[in-house]
Amino acid sequence: MSDPASHDALTRALAYGHPLWMSAALASAALAARSGLRMRRARRLGARRDPAERGRHLRRAKLAVVLVALGAAGGPLSMALLRDREPFETAHAWFATLALVLFLVTAWLGRRLERGRRRALDAHALSAALALLAAGIAAVTGFVLLP
Numbered sequence: 684m685s686d687p688a689s690h691d692a693l694t695r696a697l698a699y700g701h702p703l704w705m706s707a708a709l710a711s712a713a714l715a716a717r718s719g720l721r722m723r724r725a726r727r728l729g730a731r732r733d734p735a736e737r738g739r740h741l742r743r744a745k746l747a748v749v750l751v752a753l754g755a756a757g758g759p760l761s762m763a764l765l766r767d768r769e770p771f772e773t774a775h776a777w778f779a780t781l782a783l784v785l786f787l788v789t790a791w792l793g794r795r796l797e798r799g800r801r802r803a804l805d806a807h808a809l810s811a812a813l814a815l816l817a818a819g820i821a822a823v824t825g826f827v828l829l830p
Contacts, residue, residue: 686766688830694765698830701754701761705825708750709818712786715743716811723808741797748790751818755783766830775828778821785814 688698718740725732758779759770770776792807 686768686830688766695830698761698765701757702825702829704750704757705754705822708747708754709815709822711743711750712747712815712818715740715747716815718743719808719811723804741793744790744793748786751783751786755779762828766828773824773828775821775824778817778824782814782817782821785810785817789814 688695718736722732722736722740724730725736758776762768762770762776771780789807789810792803792810795803796807
């Protein structure tokens, strides 16, 4: 089975869409994590918190989850339609699926926090860290799949 992206310029260019999209999604997630860590640090130190930080975190995090979810759907589509490969035959696909599930769990826990359920704080932080770790591993394992 030949990879269409190896001999067709348009298909090759389109095959880079998923990795570029996911790079933007993970950058957005990293910015959300950064603001979340600032809030966590301030809370743990008992320091005055910037009232705008929560809003920034929520906006960035919600955008990141949407971008990750859409990008996760694009990966299998790209493999099947542009690369003529089975979508879930790689380690990248499995780490990416794990990352997606962890991002969705993080979003669910974040929603609970947004509604005032403070007990979800530590679980939210842990699932966010694990989501970013899984996404990082997925990114590294995805390098070998580039056309």
